[in-house]
Amino acid sequence: MEQAFICVEHLCKDYITPHHHFRALDNIHLSIQQGDVLGIIGQSGAGKSTLIRCLNLLEKPTSGRILIDNEDITQFSGSRLRAFRHQIGMIFQNFALFEQRTILQNVLFPLEIAPTMTKKQAKQRAMELLEWVGLSNKAQHYPSQLSGGQQQRVAIARALANNPKIMLCDEATSALDTLTAHSILNLLKKINNEFGVTIILITHSLSVAAQVCKNIVVLDSGKIVETGSVSQVLTSPQSEVAKSLISIGGYGNAA
Ligand SMILES: Nc1ncnc2c1ncn2[C@@H]1O[C@H](COP(=O)(O)OP(=O)(O)OP(=O)(O)O)[C@@H](O)[C@H]1O
Numbered sequence: 630m631e632q633a634f635i636c637v638e639h640l641c642k643d644y645i646t647p648h649h650h651f652r653a654l655d656n657i658h659l660s661i662q663q664g665d666v667l668g669i670i671g672q673s674g675a676g677k678s679t680l681i682r683c684l685n686l687l688e689k690p691t692s693g694r695i696l697i698d699n700e701d702i703t704q705f706s707g708s709r710l711r712a713f714r715h716q717i718g719m720i721f722q723n724f725a726l727f728e729q730r731t732i733l734q735n736v737l738f739p740l741e742i743a744p745t746m747t748k749k750q751a752k753q754r755a756m757e758l759l760e761w762v763g764l765s766n767k768a769q770h771y772p773s774q775l776s777g778g779q780q781q782r783v784a785i786a787r788a789l790a791n792n793p794k795i796m797l798c799d800e801a802t803s804a805l806d807t808l809t810a811h812s813i814l815n816l817l818k819k820i821n822n823e824f825g826v827t828i829i830l831i832t833h834s835l836s837v838a839a840q841v842c843k844n845i846v847v848l849d850s851g852k853i854v855e856t857g858s859v860s861q862v863l864t865s866p867q868s869e870v871a872k873s874l875i876s877i878g879g880y881g882n883a884a
């Protein structure tokens with residue numbers, strides 16, 4: 630069988646302090662195909678952010694392997710690690726824009742720290758991305774002058790700057806109202822359709838997962854307790870977590 634684009638094998642993550650040894654991820658196995666939109670759902674503290682942070686090595690796994698395109702990224706360090714990180718886009722609940730930089734300068738940032746083109750080309754690329762997310766008229770504004778939804782669009786443009794193969798989204802729509810969240814989710818769908826970017830999206834909301842994801846992984850206390858297509862998990866949930874997320878208000882709130 631052909632190797633999946635992303636293979637997570639026996640992944641464990643322990644947080645160890647002098648008084649505490651806590652296993653946040655416990656023997657995670659995952660296969661993610663290229664072009665998938667995978668939702669990771671689970672309750673607070675389940676290990677969702679830890680898992681996504683292990684995928685771009687912001688957290689170093691305690692044990693296990695993560696193969697991306699047949700390369701074990703847990704072995705990367707130095708310039709190889711930096712180059713790898715540039716191929717991964719990430720967006721967060723709080724947008725994480727640089728407040729002192731204009732919108733254009735925010736989108737230019739990844740092109741400045743890993744220059745692959747001239748300044749003129751970088752500016753052109755950044756303006757094209759802002760056009761693509763519908764914000765070219767805000768290029769000279771600062772983040773504080775934009776709405777939450779607009780700020781998330783800028784964060785998406787910045788995440789796309791280096792043509793990532795993978796985009797990681799940690800509760801990217803949780804701070805937004807339902808309609809705005811919907812438009813951001815549509816933008817993620819467009820990124821997946823037009824650019825073939827593999828998207829891994831953390832959410833506590835089955836409604837969000839239902840709008841955009843193809844497959845779902847359910848995490849509970851650091852373990853995967855269910856995987857399946859969106860329709861499988863929504864129509865016949867197997868795990869207690871998925872059952873309870875469905876029972877508390879349909880598919881949860883849209884954001
Ligand atoms: N740096 C750390 N040191 C110690 N424990 C940590 C650390 N980071 C996370 N944890 C613990 O690991 C567990 C998983 O945390 P994580 O942030 O991955 O949860 P989550 O599923 O993203 O939750 P939420 O939905 O609230 O964001 C939690 O119990 C948390 O307290």
Ligand SMILES: [Mg+2]
Nearest residue numbers: 677678679799
């Ligand atoms: Mg989290």
